[in-house]
Amino acid sequence: MSCVRAVRGLAPVCGFQPLAVLSRGVSFSPHQVASDASFHSVSFSESDHPRVLITGGLGQLGVGLAKLLRKQFGKYNVILSDIRKPPAHVYQSGPFIYSDILDYKNLREIVVNNRISWLIHYSVLLSAVGEANVSLARDVNITGLHNILDITAEHGLRLFIPSTIGAFGPTSPRDPTPDLCIQRPRTIYGVSKVHAELMGEYYHHRYGLDFRCLRYPGIISADSKPGGGTTDYAVQIFHDAVKAGRFVCNLRPDTRLPMMFIDDCLRATLEVLEAPPETLGMRTYNISAMSFTPEELVQEIRRHLPDLQVTYEIDPVRQAIADSWPMVLDDSSARSDWGWKHNYGLPELVQTMLNLTGSDSRKARAN
Numbered sequence: 001m002s003c004v005r006a007v008r009g010l011a012p013v014c015g016f017q018p019l020a021v022l023s024r025g026v027s028f029s030p031h032q033v034a035s036d037a038s039f040h041s042v043s044f045s046e047s048d049h050p051r052v053l054i055t056g057g058l059g060q061l062g063v064g065l066a067k068l069l070r071k072q073f074g075k076y077n078v079i080l081s082d083i084r085k086p087p088a089h090v091y092q093s094g095p096f097i098y099s100d101i102l103d104y105k106n107l108r109e110i111v112v113n114n115r116i117s118w119l120i121h122y123s124v125l126l127s128a129v130g131e132a133n134v135s136l137a138r139d140v141n142i143t144g145l146h147n148i149l150d151i152t153a154e155h156g157l158r159l160f161i162p163s164t165i166g167a168f169g170p171t172s173p174r175d176p177t178p179d180l181c182i183q184r185p186r187t188i189y190g191v192s193k194v195h196a197e198l199m200g201e202y203y204h205h206r207y208g209l210d211f212r213c214l215r216y217p218g219i220i221s222a223d224s225k226p227g228g229g230t231t232d233y234a235v236q237i238f239h240d241a242v243k244a245g246r247f248v249c250n251l252r253p254d255t256r257l258p259m260m261f262i263d264d265c266l267r268a269t270l271e272v273l274e275a276p277p278e279t280l281g282m283r284t285y286n287i288s289a290m291s292f293t294p295e296e297l298v299q300e301i302r303r304h305l306p307d308l309q310v311t312y313e314i315d316p317v318r319q320a321i322a323d324s325w326p327m328v329l330d331d332s333s334a335r336s337d338w339g340w341k342h343n344y345g346l347p348e349l350v351q352t353m354l355n356l357t358g359s360d361s362r363k364a365r366a367n
């Protein structure tokens with residue numbers, strides 16, 4: 001049974017009535033005990049630090065973000081969650097809990113029982129995998145988002161949702177792509193991310209939700225395997241180059257896309273989360289570091305591994321997606337409003353990725 005409840009802790013915005021969102025009924029279930037039980041080591045002491053929940057935390061970005069936030073706010077103030085089983089090193093590194101974002105009640109219990117104050121919403125089906133399963137992508141990326149918005153608004157949380165270069169489409173200006181322009185993406189992933197941007201901003205203006213959003217470029221990290229994206233070639237190439245000295249690229253050699261090393265991406269995320277509200281002239285910002293083509297990336301890798309062999313077998317689905325995305329993102333507003341600055345360009349990215357993937361594969365060979 002649904003009822004309308006006032007949202008506590010949020011002031012009316014712009015002369016609107018006191019806030020109200022649809023709450024979906026309050027009750028307890030065995031889930032609550034299960035949720036608590038998983039938090040054997042969570043401290044409930046009062047502190048100035050935010051209590052952070054990361055959804056979809058076992059993907060390419062979540063584990064690295066948890067590590068950064070735990071350094072800043074303490075191990076037990078940052079909870080990773082996902083629907084997958086965590087590898088041992090992740091489970092041992094800090095609190096982890098099962099959370100399916102489609103299960104509204106369970107999600108709300110986790111937020112309430114653990115006094116969550118910041119929610120970082122990473123659960124998603126990425127672009128290529130979303131096109132392969134549109135109905136699941138619609139559920140996770142849109143229905144799941146609605147659960148997140150309602151719970152964060154109802155409980156007065158700060159909410160970070162990443163958007164993406166995939167939120168633009170073939171009719172957007174591509175070089176450079178400004179923050180505000182036509183957005184008509186042609187993937188379910190892109191459509192769901194435009195929806196997230198607009199709904200987050202709507203909840204901000206209508207209900208005072210502290211929504212913050214960055215449009216990430218393709219993110220390159222050595223931490224985990226790529227998860228079904230169009231920019232994933234730029235991650236896979238390092239693993240294949242180091243292990244096999246060969247790489248089959250599924251995008252044309254001249255496909256230019258904006259990219260960023262994970263450390264810059266995670267730092268930007270923390271910086272925008274900590275930015276004083278008065279510095280945020282907008283709630284959704286482009287961020288950028290570099291743009292390159294497969295050909296340029298290969299050339300830079302060959303400065304370190306001259307024998308690298310590359311062939312091109314174009315995936316038409318991924319190529320069509322990439323051809324509709326920005327080539328260069330204009331992030332001047334992020335730079336001027338809250339001081340965004342990247343540290344890694346292409347040479348630094350390649351050097352660092354080769355060091356990281358090389359040491360991983362040496363470790364694997366030694367075991």
Ligand SMILES: NC(=O)C1=CN([C@@H]2O[C@H](COP(=O)(O)OP(=O)(O)OC[C@H]3O[C@@H](n4cnc5c(N)ncnc54)[C@H](O)[C@@H]3O)[C@@H](O)[C@H]2O)C=CC1
Nearest residue numbers: 056058059060061100101122123124162164216218219227
């Ligand atoms: N990796 C990249 O290059 C970029 C990522 N982003 C955004 O950053 C965020 C994180 O991306 P990645 O870590 O790369 O994604 P990923 O695909 O590697 O991980 C997504 C995670 O969501 C989880 N998930 C799926 N269904 C779920 C459900 N029902 N409930 C809870 N969790 C569920 C999956 O198990 C997976 O661990 C996403 O929102 C993505 O759109 C944006 C632009 C670029």
Ligand SMILES: CC(=O)[C@H](N)C(=O)O
Nearest residue numbers: 126127164229230231
């Ligand atoms: C750029 C993204 O959002 C992601 N890496 C994808 O390719 O789907």
